[in-house]
Every structure is written in structure tokens, then in C-alpha cells.
Amino acid sequence: MTGNTGIFRSGATLAVIAAICTALVAATYQLTVDRIAANEKTRLERSLQPALAGVSYDGSVSESRLVLSPPHGLPGSEAALVYRVYAGNNPAAALFVVTARDGYSGPIRLLLGIDSDGSITGLRILEHRETPGLGDKIEAGRSDWVRQFDGRSLANPAVGDWALKIDGGDFDQLTGASITPRAVINAVRDTLIYFDTHRDELFSSPATGEQP
């Protein structure tokens, strides 16, 4: 009998404390949920800004998100994200989040902004695992390498010249790293080609729901 009451007492104590703890977490969640969502949104908007240099647009960037699940024809085998921005009702620019799969050590996640004429408004590296000190110079904070893409388009240079100078192309190399910049250049070129062929449907598609 005493053994049984012990078990029931333990169970009841655990249940009461679990209920108190759950209430505590639930209350905190209620208190913070809106702020956290707002923070996430601000952060996303801010992180997209560098790829929108010189583009004037209305409204919010993050609400116009389009999720393209593979196969989508863009670089990378993961879902690609496209944020569209508009000036009035006219397309202003599209931001692509795509993956270059052939980096030196794993995939490289890129953010590429293209204005409605097909010129690049900014390129940033979102995620990579390239060698520190060599391949990581693709980060905007570490070298100016990514800035040479600003204003480029499929006509500037011609599609055949989208390569490093050592490969006979038009883009500066990075000392000690050639695989990394090649992967970035190819992914950017392929995204430009995709934009060129899918422009109208990209800007007219409805946004894809809420954040995943």
C-alpha cells in the first residue's frame, strides 16, 4: 500500500510541476511570439538589402516570396527562393536564393539580385564551407570579389565569357582558389539565363504562402 501511494504521489507531483512549467513556457511564448516574428522579418528584409542596390521599389520584400521546388532549372538541387519587388505594378527586381553545388567543399548558397532588365543589382554569399583564407574571400566582408558582378548581365560579358580570366573569361580570380569562384560564376550565369527565359511568369506568379 505504501509503495502504491508513493508512486501516486510521485506521479501527481510530476504532473503538477509539469503543468506549472508548461504554463510558464506557454505564457512566455504568448508574450514573445509577435516580437520574434517581427524580428525575423526585419532580419530577412535587412539581409536582402545588399542585393538590391540602386533599386527603388514599394512595399515589403519578404512577402513576395516564391518557393520553387526542384526540378526548377535553377542551380542547385534544393528548393530555390525568389523574392520579387515591384515599383507600383511594374516588376522592379527579383532576388534569387540558389545553391552552387560544385564548390570546393560543399554547396555555396547565393543571394543574387537581378533588376527587370536583367542586370545584376548585387550578389552576396549566404552560406559556404570554403577554405578560410582562400575560398572564403567570396564573402563580401572579406574581399571585393563579389562586387565585380554588380551591373553585369548576360550581354556583359557575352555568355561565353562568363568564366575566370585564367580560363579565358572576363572575371577576376581569387589567389589560391579557383574552384570556388568558378562555382559562383556558373551559378550566377545559370540564374541569369533562367531569369531571361522565365521573367514574365516569375513576376506574375502569386507568392508562396507563409514561412516554412
Added chain:
Amino acid sequence: MMSDRLVERLQNGLWRENPGLVQLLGLCPLLAVTTTLVNGLGLGIATMLVLTLSNAMVAAARRWILPEIRVPIYVLIIASLVTCIELIFKAWFPALDRSLGIFIPLIVTNCAIVARAEIFASRNPIGPSIMDGIGMGAGFALLLMAIGAFRELVGQASILSRLDMLTGGDPLTLLSFADNGFLLAVLPPGAFFSLALAVALKNAVDSKRKGKVRGPAAQHQRPVRSQP
């Protein structure tokens, strides 16, 4: 006197049984996040809050906690408190939350917290338990800040950089002395060296004091238990 005991709890946590310097508990976050003073301060405050609140809750519930279910109850209390703190950080200090990353949720695994619940709060009334939590938490936080400041100063030649993560507003680059520091200090080995220096410093101060004041103060050297 009651207040003497409370003050003693504080001193105990800050110096005599400092969780980081003497008990060597919670070393994983201590070594990992102390790359800057602000990082150390952020995790220090979070740990102190969790420690104080968990001590208070365990002490309040201690009459009803049977010995055989005490550990699940500690885990439950600590885990909920850490979840709350994490949500609060995400809501009010998002930049700091990203900078500390996984080490905020990992406060759950800081053995200093469960150790205080088991050793102190489960056997003492709420008042002393709260003081114990504040003392231990402040001891841990001050150590995190000291090591963070030292590594930031040596490694990046700056101090209080990214204070904006706590206060909001524009990024501050306060008091930057040089462009480059001694990089090793912010890398993992620098964490071990800094902690070793801090422990050595504490032992040196203690043995110097022991030399001056022969007597009961000398006998607080306790065996060092090290845990991850």
C-alpha cells in the same frame, strides 16, 4: 544573523566556490562563447537568470519532491526556464541570440545549474536559495566577462565591440585599439589558456591570503571536480 548567511552565500558563489574557477562546471559554454566581452555578458546574464529562478523553484517545491523523482523534476524546471529565457532573448536581443546560437538552449546542460539545485536549493529555504543562485550565477557571469574581455582585448584589440547586440541601435565599434590582434586568443586554444590563467590567478590570490591569515580561512581548498 540571517543577512550574514545571505552575504556568505554571495561570497561563496563569487569567489570561494565559483562554479567556473573552483568547481570547473559549465566549461563548455565558458570556453565556447567567451570570444568577446558582450558575448560573455549575454550568456552570463542568461545563466544567472536560469540559475536563480531554478534555485527558487526547486526550493519552493522541495517539500513535495520525493528523492526518487527529484532529477526529472530538476530537468523539467531547468528546461522550461531555459526555453523561456531563449524566447525572451529572441524577442528582445535577437542579435545577441544569434551570436550565442546553440549555447542559449544548451544552458540546460550546464551542470552548475543542476548541481546547485541538488546540493543547495533542494535542502534550503527560498531566500538563501535565491541568494545562492545570484551568487553562483554572478560568479559564473563575471568569469565569463573577464575571460571574454581578456580574449577580446588580446585577440581583436578592442573592448565592448558589438555592444549594440545588447542595447540595440547602430553597430558600435567602441574602443578599438588596433586593426589586428593576436588571433590565437579568440581561437579555441585561447579559451583554454585564458581559463588556465584565471584559475592560476585565483589560486595565487588565495595562497597569498593564506600566507597572511593563518587559520580557518585557509582550509577552503577543496578537491577539484571537473565535468564537461
